[in-house]
Amino acid sequence: GTFEVPLAIQDRCFNADGSLFYPTSREYFDGYTGPYSTDPVNPTDVPPVWNPEFFGNTMVVNGKVWPYLNVFKSQYRFRLLNGCCARTLILTLSNSGTFHQIGSDSGFLPTVVKSTQLLLAAGERADVIIDFSTLPVGTRVQLLNLGPDAPFGGMADMVSADPATTGQVLEFRVMWDPAAKTVKNKTSPPVPATTGSTGTPVAKLKLPAVPKLPASTVTRKVSLNEIGSTSSPAFDGPVMGMLGTMQFDQAMQMDMPMPMRWMHPATETPKLGSCETWEIHNFTMDAHPIHLHLVAFEVVGRIPGGAMANMAAMTNTAAAAIPMLPPEPHETGRKDTVVCYPGDITVIKALFDIKGNYVWHCHILDHEDNEMMRPLNVI
Ligand SMILES: [Cu+2]
Numbered sequence: 001g002t003f004e005v006p007l008a009i010q011d012r013c014f015n016a017d018g019s020l021f022y023p024t025s026r027e028y029f030d031g032y033t034g035p036y037s038t039d040p041v042n043p044t045d046v047p048p049v050w051n052p053e054f055f056g057n058t059m060v061v062n063g064k065v066w067p068y069l070n071v072f073k074s075q076y077r078f079r080l081l082n083g084c085c086a087r088t089l090i091l092t093l094s095n096s097g098t099f100h101q102i103g104s105d106s107g108f109l110p111t112v113v114k115s116t117q118l119l120l121a122a123g124e125r126a127d128v129i130i131d132f133s134t135l136p137v138g139t140r141v142q143l144l145n146l147g148p149d150a151p152f153g154g155m156a157d158m159v160s161a162d163p164a165t166t167g168q169v170l171e172f173r174v175m176w177d178p179a180a181k182t183v184k185n186k187t188s189p190p191v192p193a194t195t196g197s198t199g200t201p202v203a204k205l206k207l208p209a210v211p212k213l214p215a216s217t218v219t220r221k222v223s224l225n226e227i228g229s230t231s232s233p234a235f236d237g238p239v240m241g242m243l244g245t246m247q248f249d250q251a252m253q254m255d256m257p258m259p260m261r262w263m264h265p266a267t268e269t270p271k272l273g274s275c276e277t278w279e280i281h282n283f284t285m286d287a288h289p290i291h292l293h294l295v296a297f298e299v300v301g302r303i304p305g306g307a308m309a310n311m312a313a314m315t316n317t318a319a320a321a322i323p324m325l326p327p328e329p330h331e332t333g334r335k336d337t338v339v340c341y342p343g344d345i346t347v348i349k350a351l352f353d354i355k356g357n358y359v360w361h362c363h364i365l366d367h368e369d370n371e372m373m374r375p376l377n378v379i
Contacts, residue, residue: 003199005069006079009120009145011056011087011166014065023051030237044231045239052238053086053286053366055149057162061170068171072178075131075202077102082120085365088152088287088339090160091118091169093130094142100202103127106296106334108207113329117146121289123337123363126330129202135174143169151286153342210333213298213351216277220268221246223257223307224340224362224372226284241288241362241372246281254316257283266375268360270352280338280346281307287341288367293358293376296334297350299327306345319345337363352378 013021027033029051035041036048061067082089091099093116101113105125112129120126135141145167146160161167223244228236242259245267249256260267270276277300280290306319324347331338340346361373 003072003074004077004079006062006081007170008062008081008083009089009169010060010083011085012058012060013056014058023054024049026050029053032235032237035232044229044235046229046232046235046237047239047370050240050370051366052241053151053364055087055166056084057149057165059145059166059169066168066170068173070175071132071172072176073133073135073137073174074178075129075133075199077199078128078130080118080120080126080128082122082124084122086122086151086367087149087166088122088147088289089118089120089169090146091120092116092144092146094144095135095139097130097141099126100129100131100205101126101330102129102202102205102207104330104333105336108210109330109333110210111207111332112202112205113332115330118330119147119339121152121287121337121339121363122365123289123291124335124339129205130172131202132172132174137174137177139174141172141174143172145169153286213349214275216275216349218270218274218276219279220270220276221255221279221281222268223259224280224282224284224288224290225257225259226286227259227371240370241284241364241367243360243362243372243374246279252314254310254314257281260374261371262373262375264374266357266377268374269377269379270350272355272378273351273353275349275351278348278350280340280348281310282340282342282344282346283307283311285342286364287339288372289337289363290340290346290360291337291363292348292350292360293336294354294356294378295350295352296336297338297348299331299335299338300324300347300349301326302341302347303345304341305343308343354378 015021038048099118225242226238227240229239244259246255247258301324303319309318358376360376361368
């Protein structure tokens with residue numbers, strides 16, 4: 001309706017004729033000009049086309065480049081989606097206004113979460129209320145983005161998006177006062193038939209409780225891995241991302257990451273009706289938004305640096321000494337995508353209540369499409 005607007009945000013590149021641009025060579029990403037795996041004389045393990053992460057130079061909302069939206073002096077509900085290939089969005093409002101977040105990927109939050117900065121990784125959603133009712137007619141508020149024009153590894157050392165381009169997303173223009181009987185500004189667009197939101201003011205909003213999942217009976221360790229080139233001595237950049245298991249190594253006497261390809265037999269095979277805890281060990285330098293199909297999971301928390309701490313100490317137990325961070329306030333509802341930061345163990349809990357063959361994958365599309373996807377078969 002008028003006061004509930006879906007906003008699918010993407011970064012894209014365009015050719016001069018308006019058609020979409022997408023790189024056709026690895027060189028676009030990091031300048032590596034070959035030899036590639038297709039080289040007839042000296043084939044390497046570097047794919048010729050794959051870009052580890054694609055970043056567009058133009059922001060697009062619902063398919064429109066840098067659009068504006070005329071709004072009433074009223075509160076609005078926006079259903080935000082990060083539809084970028086790779087970019088993590090960190091959204092702010094130019095008037096330092098507040099996002100009242102009421103829901104995330106898979107339903108409502110237990111309470112309204114207020115923030116002035118909203119992090120959305122690729123594939124994540126946020127259900128937010130923005131209140132324009134106190135702003136004078138004529139006010140313009142920009143939805144801005146700080147999320148970097150480069151792979152995201154966390155807030156530390158992050159270089160924000162270019163404020164002249166990808167730092168801007170869209171503009172809200174407060175055009176109409178629903179309390180006024182007439183529109184004084186003749187240049188205003190015609191007032192829509194509706195005259196203001198009748199929704200509950202956000203300050204009085206009571207959200208439904210989020211039911212807790214049952215106790216889990218299985219703990220499953222999985223891993224996020226980046227595979228570097230080994231065949232090209234002058235180049236050690238990534239050639240693919242891989243999900244995998246953690247497997248006990250007799251020589252090391254500890255669990256080690258076992259990266260697997262899409263074509264390898266399914267290893268994540270929860271029993272129908274079972275509730276499982278997944279520990280996601282991230283051995284890469286990037287944050288990966290990990291997405292499980294057809295479940296709505298709980299984010300249990302994060303053990304910061306836990307995956308790397310175990311590796312450094314060459315034991316399974318070093319991470320256990322690190323206090324687990326609770327989920328972020330905006331992660332306290334059910335979710336289907338969770339940001340897994342570099343070196344961390346990210347812990348989720350899911351009830352596998354639908355039988356069948358599904359997938360779990362990184363929601364960075366460039367990762368998903370180069371081996372960062374695995375079967376998820378509920379048996
Ligand atoms: Cu990824």
